[in-house]
Amino acid sequence: MVRSSCLLSASVAALCLAVRNFAFLQGTPPSPFHFRNERRARTAQRVLIDSDKLLDRSRQSRAAKGPNQKVKPEEKLKIAIVGAGLAGLTAAMDLSEAGHEVTIFEARPFIGGKVGSWEDKDGNHVEMGLHVFFGCYYNLFGIFQRLGIFDQALRLKEHTHTFVNEGGRLAGLDFRLGNIGAPINGLNAFFQTQQLEPYDKFRNTIALALSPVVRGLVDFDGAMENIRDLDGISFTDWFLSRGGSRGSIERLWNPIAYALGFIDCDNMSARCMLTIFQLFAVRSEASMLRMLEGSPHVWLHAPIQKYIEERGGQVLTRRRVLDFIYDQDESGKPTKVRGLVVTGDPGAGRQDERREFDAVLAATDVPGIKALLPESFKRHYQELANCMRLVGVPVATVQLRFDGWVTELNDEVKMKDVGGDKSDGKAPGIDNLLYSADAEFSCFADLALTSPADYYKEGQGSLLQCVLTPGDKWMGKGTDDIAKATLEQVHRLFPSSKKLNCTWWNVVKLNESLYREEPGADRFRPPQRTSLPGFYMAGSYTYQDYIDSMEGATKSGLQAADAILEDTPLLSRTRRREPALASA
CATH class of the missing domain: 3.50.50 (FAD/NAD(P)-binding domain)
Structure with missing residues (x-):
């Protein structure tokens, strides 16, 4: 504990020194009294100069209210939208709200794009990925608010990012620090984590203290310019050049990179990763996680489709x-x-x-x-x-249903108990997004816990949804082989799960998903x-x-x-x- 406290103190000191040095170079007096007295003014200024609106909470209000205009009758347009993913559906909401005649053409039999889901003949809800909503999703949260479903459709999770290591050893990033927010709660999360060795934690601090993230605390737009300029190199190259360690990449950052973009830090642009870090450093809520109450079709896409059709739009699958x-x-x-x-x-007689x-x-x-x-x-x-x-990046999403609760690690009786009412998240286990550096599914969750409305089934247990990344090696394999390999890795992470039976599985492969x-x-x-x-x-x-x-x-x-x-x-x-x- 003493050693961890010393490391945390050293890291905070390093960050403060970096901020002070940057401010001095910008002509800002580095007095601690100045920093304290001008904190609120600087925060307001950061929002005002956030030219790309990444921090602008008013974007949530704009998305919630819709476009502030109605088209003149003589200027009403016929607009075609190709694709019924979130981008097309969101655009259709605004355009139909403004008074245009909108028609969406979707090649698939369901809407939602990469966030699509459907129900099979046996009543199982199937998804094309694992969908988690970060606290900085201001535009998307505004859409939920416009639909009047924000509180009903989204379930807020504990402010932690949990890693499951081989043998069931848990570690993670715990951002909970009372009323203390960003960036201090993030520093504390990184320096209290058991996912990294003390040496790697210290090297992490050096890299982050030398990153544009520090500049972003006093000059957000300037930091984002620096971050965009780093698009030409990988995050690994940038991180190691700033003093970070390979151990940090492999045990912490790779699982996060896989979860974000389905590729590792060696292949991901530094711009991509640092954009996320920048938001986490500036906004406390950015690292908070929410998940849907149930399947995307029921809790997001159907309300959007209804909204569009009530305003005269058409959604054609x-x-x-x-x-x-x-x-x-x-x-x-x-x-x-x-x-x-x-x-x-x-249908019969179909003509173009x-x-x-x-x-x-x-x-x-x-x-x-x-x-x-x-x-x-x-x-x-x-x-x-x-x-x-x-x-596009290939990805495979695997669903595994069990006759018990896989993520319950402390009580075998509870793990095997599927009787009674376990709906609405009352089942035992970990109700959150999970990461792993020891499996080929870098992120996963028990949807029967996290999104129980459609994924919990009475008398049954966990429904693990695992995202296999990188997905290249799985594209040519049969679904049976993929499910079997995933189950074996679940057993390595959760040895107690060997006492449970996998009762159902499903695999969805996408040759090209995220770019x-x-x-x-x-x-x-x-x-x-x-x-x-x-x-x-x-x-x-x-x-x-x-x-x-x-x-x-x-x-x-x-x-x-x-x-x-x-x-x-x-x-x-x-x-x-x-x-x-x-x-x-």
Whole structure:
């Protein structure tokens, strides 16, 4: 305990010294009285100069209230949205709320994109990933508030990030420190953690004290500029160059990187990881976690679809976009997007349809946009050609149902007890997101505990949802083999689980999920407003100053809707209700 206290004191001193030195270089008097007296003013200034709105809590209010405008009747547009993921759904909410006529085309039989879920014939809810909501998801939380479901749909977890090591040894980052918030609670979490050896903890402090995160405490925009400039190198290269240790990478940062972007620190851009650290350092709530009450379809997508349809929008599933309709000049350069060619209503006699629109918003993922863009678009517009430089990351999500409670480590009787009412999180075990450095699923959770409304089943036990990353090695394997390998690793983490039976399993494989946030990739992310008139883009891979995530998708959808609303007068003047000149 004495040694840990000394380390914590040393780390706090190192951080304070770094802040003071930075402030001195900026011309700010380093007096401790100055820091104390001006703290509130600096905090207010940071929010005001947060040009990308990463810290701006008013974004939550904006997302909750919707667009502050209604279109004139004569300027009402017909807008097509390709893709019913969070980006497309969020954009549709704003555009339909403003008065436009919105139609969403989704190729899959369900909505939600990478956050999609569905119910199988036996009543099991199946997801395409494990979805956790960080406290800095201001835009997405605003959407929950607009729908009136924030308190009902989200379950707040303890302010800890728990690691499960081989043999059931628990460690983690405990951000709970009474009324003390960021950055001190974060420093305490890192220096009290048992996930790292004392030497690695100290080296961690050196690296973080020399990071842009320190500058962000007094100059947020300046720090973010520094962080963006680090997109060309990996987090590992940056971290080791600042005094961090390989042990910290392997035991702490890799599991976090896998959970965030499905790749390790050797392959992830320093920009990506440091963006998250910056938010954690400045905002206490940023590191807090919430999970849905149940499945995404029930608790998020269905309310969004209802909202859109109540405002005259349409959400059409099993409708694939085959082609674009567009004007072109004499050289073949597309000059205006006019509509889409889509598959018709499902069923016998299905025929393709030509549908004319005043604007088209492509709200897809990386493989989706690559398949969607015509060659002429990529040939004549560089920001669209850049999309071909982005790569999706493979991932496999495994669900394992047991006849007991896997994460209950202290009481074998409780572990095996599935009788009685264990709904609403009353079952024994760990009710939180879990990380591991000793398994190929770097993050996982017992959904019967964390999201019990749809995942708890009476008389049954844990439903572990495990995300296998990196997923490359699993793409060519059969689902039986994947489930078996996952179960073996569960047994290594939780030896007591060998006394339980796995009663059901499911595997979902995605060849390309999140875009690969590797060094140098950030510059290829396209803007929401493209150079091609009438064509807009959204999706978490499009440019917004955050990582590929649910919040990133939501932010991109809101930005795309803002762009279309700003362009509405021009789009209404240039619309045409006659066949366009060309299709791809």
